[in-house]
Amino acid sequence: MDITFYFPPLADYVATFPMLVLAVAALLCVVVDIFYNDAKGVAILAGASLLVTLLFEAARLSLPPAKALYGMVYVGGTASLVNMTILFSGFLTVLIAQPYLKRLGRNYGEVYALLLVAVVGMMALGSAANLLTLFAGLETMSVCLYILTALVREKDGAIESALKYFLLGAFSTGFLLYGIALIYGATGTMDLSDFADRLASTNAGVMFWGGTALLLVGFFFKVSAVPFHMWTPDVYQGAPTPISGFMATASKTSAFAAMVLVLGRALPSAQWQTTVAIVALLSMVIGNFVALAQSNVKRMLAYSSIAHAGYVLTGIASATPEGYAGALYYLLVYTVMNVGAFGVLAYLEHDNRQGDTQTVDSLAGTGQRYPLLGVVMAVCLFSLLGFPPLAGFFGKVYVFGPAVKSGLAWLAVAGVLTSAVSAAYYLRVLYVMWMKPSPDDAVAPQFEGVPPLAAVALAGCAAFLLLLTFTPWVMDAAVAFFRDVPAAIVSLP
């Protein structure tokens, strides 16, 4: 074997530039933190590297999808879109989390290092062209998230939730790995784009579809679909609030993207469509109904994220390019809405336990006193509810529409009905924030204002959701773009 094999050509460095930059930045964060503890510079470094890679991915958004690193990852096109969503989430999280962590006295450099490494893992997962890349990305991401969950380790809830997350994560990863092994056994390849050929030439048996089933289990766990969702409320509640927002958005986006990539290969869809549809139904029903009964705001948002996983699965269950495009579009909108909502909660916390004990009622009157937070929350929650004409509404149109076209009208009907249920708990938050009188000034908790950069990030979330509203052509263009992308994936050799 020629030794030069181990030095990839220059093109591969360019192709994987974002991951490389972020990995190096993560290492730098650790190094800088050793010398300057609690330094603002670390956050700036992390934010800047995320911004640079975000712009880099934006630049190759219009490129046709290609593979790099010996066919291990996709670059450009869909992959860029998924990566942008992840990077956007990471970037906003850094902006929002830095002042928050400083207030908690937890502004450690390794937080940013872990966050960056998690982003690298997510990008590998979301653009994997090979089951090995997929697994490596998934594990890289998960390990970082386990640690981040337990950031405030003195808090009993934090350790508990991190341990739960870890145990169940390991449990589900076992299924996933087993599934990969079975698929490899059945087809003799780990390359996603080879499956179609192998399936055509050999009869796909129980081994292959059993393997796919176990692979799906791994995905369902990561996207917290019912009945693999039970860790979600505990973990989101225990983690620092902005980190919960990050977990709820970026990790789900990458897992869903990987799911689209895998299921796009594992044709025929008739085999898995019913499974995904039923899991989607369960997620929407249970997520929305249980959210109704929550008094803790973070738990409520956690259940709502389970319901949203159901909406995205509805788009995927339609098994058409439009459905995949709708799912990816929904993820982008969902990311913005949730980062915004968790971000607002982060600045309205007053129990000093990362919202562990914070009930909806504690938000009384905050809308009046902190109009920026109130307005951002209103926009985000209305959008989560799918209220026209906010972006969340269009997101739902684009996941439910293809489902109806694929003969899953019952699923879309269930989705719309359960969305109506969700109005009850989203609007309750807004009602309490804006219409309930705040307690007396003496009792009312005072918050330090929102620092400028975080305020810009939060306002940016709201503005983005409105922007898609008032300029439908932006969305038309975006949807047209999304439409092309999965079609291109499907048609890959």
Added chain:
Amino acid sequence: MSHATALQLILLLPLSGAVVNGILPLFVPALRRQERLVGIVGTGVVAAAFAVALSLFLGYHGEPITHSFYRWMTAGDFAVDFAYRADQLSLLMTLIITGVGTLIHLYSTAYMHGDEGFWRFFAYLNLFIFAMLNLVLGNNLLVLFLGWEGVGLASYLLIGFWYAERKNSAAATKAFVVNRVGDFAFLVAMFLTFKYVGSLDFDAILGFARSATEVPAWVPWAVLLMFIGATGKSAQIPLFVWLPDAMAGPTPVSALIHAATMVTSGLYLLARMSPLVLMSPNVMLVIGVIGALTALMAATIALTQYDIKKVLAYSTVSQLGFMFMAAGSGAFYVAIFHVMTHAFFKACLFLGSGSVIHAMHGVEHDLYPHHDHDDAHGHDAHDDHSHAEPLYPLPYAGVFDAQDMRTMGGLGKYMPQTNLTFLLATAAIAGIPLFSGFFSKDEILFRAFEHGFNGHAYGYFVWIIGIVTALLTAFYMTRAYVLTFRGTERWPKPTEVKPHESPWQMTLPLWVLAVLSVVGGFIGLPHILIHKDSWLMRWLVGEHGVPVADSITNGVGVQAAAHGAEHGAAHAAHVPDAITWGLLLLGAAIAIGGVLWAWRVYSTHGLAFDVRLRDRWGAIYRRASEKWNWDEFYERTVHQPLLWFAEQLAIFDREVIDGAGVNGVAAGAGWWASFFRRLQTGYVQTYALAIVLGVVLVIALMLLV
């Protein structure tokens, strides 16, 4: 400057004014008191838009300037752009809106001085201009409708501007609700149009109308529905009832929105759709007759009113009726002509009345010095004079009202400029020869007569009603002028308390408008005088009825559909010159006679003559002074039945929808929620068990289903 940029500027300048005046002070309270800044921005943007519109107008070469800024929405084969169109018709309307608008903005800087909502007022006013420009410049029905609703919103906001008083917000609500009825009809008209034409673009609709060879059955219905929409916006029977109440808004609003611009949008719509209207002779009959009846009815009411703004309000309804008479006779350009002259003289009259009210508030302030004025113009000053106030005898029962003509009289001495401009505008609306109103009104009457002459008998009916109304108009306007500016002072202690002339910001617009009311008619001189078509007719109608079709040029009904411009004229008979001259002289005589008669009786008898009128006309006068009981009619036939019906529905809502439905579902949802919540034990073993069950489920589904 490219045409697209010019269009953008015309639209976006007023919008930017609305944003700057409306949003910045919301967050920076210090700006709210910067009246000068707010006034300059508010007036400046409209003046700049006027300048741009003027440059477009002067450089216009006859080809419509259309520009699509971006695609607004698509759904199936339905697509709408934000597309705008500057042609002869929309440019003329734009000039009126921005020109008169500028003057009224300038006027408002003085009129609204000291009001707490000064900034809000200018933001709304700018918003109105923006919406109105969307209405006239839009190149499809939906953009027009956007403007149509936008002006409705601005009108609502401005009628209820002093919302603290219940009467004002009730008037605003009334205007809004009544307009909804018309808007609904307009919407259905749009649906029909889209269904059969397949597009809402003017080019497509009018192209369809011009290439049609017969009249499709849907066209009259669509036109009728559009006309119903117009009766709402342009205050015709049966939907006119909101306009008199709309006078609750500040007077500049009455001048701009409820006299000069917004209320004429129904006429603009009919003129824009004129080829379709001409294809529907039966609907034209309805339009003409409704216009005539409205004109007559409103004129009789105006004769009996004492509130100076109410006189002008009913006069506006009446004049709008004249415009619809023109539209009903197929003379759309004449309707637009009257829209323009009316914009000049009615704005001048309203602003003049505002100047008078301004002065009378000064009188009120001097008479009742302790009365605490919450706002500068004190429309809420009627409520409650504190018991410490001096009591003066008034010519009527009740408290001092600055808008009541019975407390005025003799103001001419104190307010020479307001007096003269009001007089000129009165001469114009009365139709004294050579003033602008004479030409436009006379052309309407002539065209109605001619329409009758051409075999549409209702033309004669419209003409007769028009003549009577013209006489009444001359009479009641002279009455208003004389009662206000002539005779003796009727407010208490006239030797001590004197009103004052208004500042230049208010008198300058008055003068500009007064001059325009005098000379504005010369662009539409009658054919008989100059032996060729007037400038306005050549500009709007041209040789082929583009952009505004005409019953003479294009014919009516099947003719309009089948032949169009080439043959239409051949069918129209020519009214003999002798008759034309006769009609012209009759119009002049009616106007002069009405003015002289009213001048003589009201100068001699003053208010006493109203009593004599009441005695002589008894029942009719009483009904007219009760506004022909339209409000009571609606109260009995619409309001109360609706309330009754709503109460019946409320039972169903309470018991079934709320009881079994909402609360039932909520209880069910709560039960399920707590059931599922109990599964969330918090033990990791339970969670793992759930995962295992999930694995079984997924594998079973994958392999067995």
